[in-house]
Amino acid sequence: MRPALDARQQADAGAVSSRAVAVERLTKTFPHGDRNLVALQDVTIDLQAGEFVCIVGASGSGKSTLLNVLAGLETVSSGRFEVQGRVALMFQEAALFPWLTASQNVELALELRGVKPGSERRRQAHDLLERVHLHGFERRRPHELSGGMKQRVALARALAQDADVLLMDEPFGSVDAITRDLLHEELDRLWRASSLTILFVTHNAREAVRLGDRVLVFTSRPGRVAQEFTIDLPRPRSLDSPELAVVAGRITERLKQEMRPDGH
């Protein structure tokens, strides 16, 4: 925890830029038995403020580790990173607090941010839930919500942190295809209406092309950026459009290449 913050402060001291996220030669190793497992090796990434960048990679490519580092949940082994402003992180599971209602989950994020008084938190939570189309579900408990609705609450909770950078770790990986399509639309809409910078991790190339300005393909063990694709398809995009499928196909091909054991 502490070294990660130190690294960030160091980076802050010498940085002047419009970059929302700057990652420079970041390496992260985990002790594994009697040797070290390299999760990330020399990863260098820049995100401009307001940019939507997707990372695709097979499981074990260190994508989640990168997000955890950026969120301050993991330390770095070497390298530097810098995040401008507040960071929020969404996980594959909604991870709502089961003892709180939908509204209270959002209100807690507001409270930890210092929003006062309680009536103001309730009002803001109400507005945020409305923004993710959950009007009327404020008093539901998480177990009374479907998977897609839980992720909407989680999104509202992340928005409640008033973050500048939103990190998303396969957030729609466990919802059904139609719900996912809708969540894409809503995320796209929310992002365009805000100044959010989003770093979105997925293993689904089509999802990455649907959402991202750029798509970074990660290699596995150790995780590195293998290739970068700039997506200049007009928005809003459709998951079913042939143009999107063509780009996604190229990315998938690149991914397969990475996943073959001999690398060819």
Place this chain on the structure above:
Amino acid sequence: MATEPAAREMDDVIETVEATERPHGARRVWSWLWPKLAALALFIAAWQLVVWSGWRPDYLLPGPLPVFQRLSEDLSQPTFYAGVAVTLRRALVGYAIAIAIGSVIGVLVARAPIVRKAVGHAILGLQSMPSIAWLPLAILLFQQSEGAVLVVVILGAAPAVATGLLAGVDHVQPLLVRVGRVMGARGIQLYRYVILPAALPGYVGGLKQGWAFAWRSLMAAEIINIIANQPSIGQQLQFAHDFADAQQLLALMIVIFFIGVTVDLGFGFADRAIRRRRGLA
């Protein structure tokens, strides 16, 4: 655009709500009550049969009818209520102190790995140790006072409370803690807003077990450690034995059982309410 799918998802919700809906009112109470009444009737019948078999004479093992008559007589005696009041006061004071001590120790052990290494096993050992074993020492230290009784109650209940809280904290989903940290909660805040609420089911389990230990420790201590002018239930029980008053003995045992079961029921309801709120039951 998104209202239609929202309606589709709402269908899901209504389904789940209906699936968990339970029967209401008298039917529910009856379906909860009748197996207990049936068990009670069977027990009383068996008791009566043993008495009728002549295994022991009436003055050693009276039948249900004279015992219940004696109980209803007791229930009209002020001294009986004085005894119940003394015992319940000790139980509540001892249990409250045990909760305070057990909770502090539980959090300390959960938070500090060094404390866990040092006393983690000792707490478990203490829990399996019959707390009445502390009574002789407690009498040496506190004389035959209420203090000695409370020591036994506290030592009986506190380890269970600590263990329950510790288990609750240990079983908190790591993901929820990470979410709390991402949301900016640190240290005490993380405990207040995330870890302790998440640990509540385990904690209530510990409180429930702590109560059971407190109650049985208290009875043992009261029977052995008779304090003058304190007509506790345990003391009355011992006196009933001394005067070979078997009817009174059994009537008091029914009271002890009844108090224990009533409190346990309270914990059962609390536990179910918590689990239902979280979708665990």
